[in-house]
Amino acid sequence: MLPSVEQETDWFKWIPSKANIHLWRTLNNRLATRDNLIKRGVACSSDECPTCLVTVENLDHVFVNCSTAKAINAHMASWVNWWPVNATSVRDLWSVVYEIGDSGRREVGKVIMAAYFWTVWTQRNHKTFRGKCKSDKDVCSDIQFTAYEWIRCRAKFSKPSSWENWICNPVDAVYSACN
Template sequence: MNFWSDNWVGSTSLKEACPHLFKLEKNKRCKAKDRFWRNGGSLGWAWDWHRNPSSAQEMEEWVKIFKLMNAASWKEGTDSWEWLGDKDREFSVSSVKKMLIKNKDVRNNYVMRWCKWVPAKCNIHVWRVEMNRIPTRGALERRNLSIPSIECALCEVGRESADHITTGCFVSTIVWDHISRWCKIAPIYGFSVRDMLEFHKIIKLGEIEKEVFHRIIIIGCWRIWKARNEKVFEGKEVKVEEIIGDIKVLGFLWFNKRSKYRSVDWLKWYKFDFM
């Protein structure tokens, strides 16, 4: 098991969580066993740096990596794999079959519900956003890329991140406020992309309206990101009314042509009434 590149502690690999310390590492392909020693009941760390960590960022990551190490569970013996689909931790075809029948998800990762009548580009975008895998300025800065600013390209206030653009940005806040009034529900508030994707489960709407609302959130996230890219790469002015209009028009087009509810006309869609 590679100490830096494998995702064995925390939610990501150590080279992504602590990029400045990774630069100082001499042997970037070292194993986890190469970086610690055990003497009786004591556990110590054996680092091999080009130089000792000294900058503020390096010291911050130094504290972070020790917290991760202390939170990890250590045991004697060689690395091994365990099958989480069975209480005995032993893999078998029958245990896979039982897990599939029960529709049991043994992972801790969020499982996104995809929409068939929304284009793949929108589904894929939101899937990547939920995993924080889009090239925001904050993400590029974490990868040590030289960028002129880490401020949000839409509102120019706050650090640009996937959650900020989707829920915290002034532009997205206005968009979601209009969408909530259009869909006749309470104002939409979320702190993360996942909050937005789960919001349809708690609102008081019919089943069809809930389904449509969930898809509108997906389309909205994609359209807001598209507006951000148009401003960054084309210098196009951001117009909230244009974003909202595209969400409604494109949503109706895709819903009317690609879903099973093809009898819904523009007037019903505009009034958000599918009965």
């Protein structure tokens, strides 16, 4: 029997396979957060968030409620006006992409959100296993660059018109290029 899936996701062709799988695992709480590891009987030195050290690490804490996540979210909100800076869960974050304009622009939003999940989790792993992490602003820059590169390398027709336009307004940068 396969486990029932709570949140279905599509396979996004603008996102690499590893990031599509990561997105599915994120939306279905299948990442190796400390609460999930402990639930499965894996011995952990602590259940605390390795970044802030103040509370149990779970999915929503990593991406939304940790002080580091809040700071990164604030940078994201200053980049794109649709970013749900007051989201309280991963599901809240993801649901906002379905409210973005037309279906084409929505795809760009999904790529940016997938790049957010990918990059924040990568930083979490660097902090957990190497004890170091980048500044919140640099993480936001990594998200911008990652999403830009995914679309630039993988989209056939819709590509960002330029890096400058992408930084100014990523959704319109992709669609002004092909309109």
